[in-house]
Amino acid sequence: MKKTFSLSSLVLVPILAVLAACGGGGSKDSSTTPITPTPPTVTLTEIIVTPANPSITVGGSQQMIATGKYSDSKVAVLSTGVTWTAAKGNNALLKVFTNGLVTGAAVGSDTITATASGVSGSTTVTVRLPWVDVAAGGNQSFGRKADGTLFGWGSNLLGQLGDTTASDRLAPTPVAGGVTTWRQIAVGVQHTVALRADGSLWAWGRNSNGQLGDGTKINRATPVRIGTATDWTYVAAGEAHTLAIGGKTGLLWAWGRNSSGQLGDGTTVDRLVPTKIILPAPAAGGTAISAGWTTVAAGANHSLGLLSGSLYTWGNNLRGQLGNASTVDSPTPIPIGTANWVAVTGGALHSAGIRSDGALFTWGDNSNGQIGNNGAQPVLAPFQQASTTLNWLGVAAGANHMLALRADGTLWAWGANGDGQLGDGLGQDLGAPTQIGLSTNWVGIAAGLNHSFGRQTDNSLWGWGRNAEGQQGNGNTTYVAQPTQMP
Structure with a gap:
């Protein structure tokens, strides 16, 4: 049988195949x-x-912390993968631990760097000595460390160092009790008063006139708390009397010897406990004043204070140390002029203060040139030192010598110098302010009877002058003619 083929079918098959391959249909x-x-x-x-x-x-x-910033703007503390280094090498000035803790090894400044993933960050760490304050009085000295501990050295005949003994100390010795909250200290001739961070008041040493304020006349070789108040803000100590400011409104309290009216309560009767001092109402009319005191200072047997910036003085005035142009004692605070003052200090029979514009004034006894006017006669009213100089920053009076600081960090001294207490190395009295050395990094000064101390910016303590009782704290009893760093 003969087969026949359709041309149309032969053509259609390849077309469908092409369409299928192209996805069509x-x-x-x-x-x-x-x-x-x-x-x-x-x-x-x-x-x-x-x-x-x-x-x-x-x-x-x-403890140093390294905080990382990332490209996605996130920020996070880097707790791992960080390398800590000191520029001057580990243990040179800083001991650096792997977790970023640094410990001071020596005085100076170093750069501490944190590195992670090839990125670094740095800051400068400054290492200072621990002393943040120094005080001198009588033949003893005290230093307070940054950790709040208190140390004393020098004369201790009546327990004024507070270390439980009556033995002189030639090097800094801790005050008994292991307290780490001492805030401010004032040193009299043979007694000591101090404040703690909680506002409590403590005292120790000689108490023959009730200058400790504990209601007795019993000497104390360890700190005893005075009253129960916790709002004391400032203390000052004279030869045998004490002044303090307390309360939010600046109340003035005084106790101890009062033979010349140095307590300011209008009598000459010793007080064995803190006694509030009230200024009597003016004769011309007005009200009595009890508040507004901001600072006080105690000379041997006279007192000074600032009441809302105004200067008041009271007590012994044998050589014009009250500054009221007379030599008559005053048993109550009397105003001196109308200027505003920022600092006051008292010596044996002389006084000094810094006015709010930085001008320095002295007045009172001048037998050793402590007034600084190149004279020897007492000055009964405030005398301005170097009238063109208005950059005095601090002032301290010893028995018969003066120390002062200028804002440029220089140290100045004048007055008695028989024990080298001026620090010029010559031992001769000076009748005018004289710069001591060339250093410009002094930040603190303190004057005892016949010795001196200064503190520099690295918190090092430097002493000079009398040392027979070990008040220089350098381990011996040889007098020091020029500022010498205490070990």
Whole structure:
């Protein structure tokens, strides 16, 4: 049987095949899978080291923190993968631990750096000595450390060092009790008063006139608390009397010897406990004043205070140390002029103060040139030192000598110098303010009877003058003619 073929069918088959290969006419899903973009890599861009530019003491520590900033703007503390280094090498000035803790090894400044993932951050750490305050009185000295501990050295005949004994100390010795909250200290001839951070008042040493304020006349070789108040703000100590400011309104209290009216209560009767001092109402009318005191100072047997910036003085006035142009004692505070003052100090029979404009004034006894006017006669009213100089920053009076600081960090001294207490190395009295050395980093001064102390910016203590009782704290009893760092 003969087969026949259709031309149309032969042509159609390859066309369908082509169409199928091109997807034409099919029902299969032709969509594609989307491509997910790769996120950018987050990198560490900056390291910040905190705290910034801290200061620590030799032996003291500071935990440093490294905080990282990232390219995605996030910030996080770096707890791992950080390397800590000191620019001058480990243990040179700083001992650096792997966790960022640094401990002061020696005085100076070093750069501490934190490094992670090739990124670094730095800050400067300054190491200072631990002394933050120094006080001198009689033939003894005290220093307070940054950790709140208190040390005394020198004469201790009546327990004035507070170490439980009556033995002189040639080097700093801790005050009994192990307290770490001492805030301010004042030193009399043979007694000591101090404040703690909680506002409580403590005293020790000689108590023959009730100058400790504990209601007795019994000497104390360890600190005893005076009353129960916790709002004391400032204390000062004279030869055998004590002054203090307390309360939110600045109340003035006084106790101890009062033979010349140095307590200011209108009598000459010794007081064995803190007694509030009230200024009587003016004769011309007005009201009595009891508040507003901001600072006080005690000379041997006279007192000075600032009441709302105004200067008041009272007590013994044998050589014009009250500054009221007379030599008559005053048993109550009397105003001296109308100027505003910022600092006052009292010596044996002379006084000094700094006015609010930085001018320095002295008055009273001048037998050793302590007034600074190149004379020897007493001055009964405030005399301005170097009238063109208005940058006096601090002043301290010894028995018959003066110390002062200027704002440029220089140290000045004048007056009695028989024990080298002026620090010029010559031992001769000076009748005018004289710069001692060339240093410009003095920040604190203190004057005892015949010895002196200063503190520099690195918190080092420097002493000079009498040392027969060990008041220089250098381990011996040889007098020191020029400022010498205490070991």
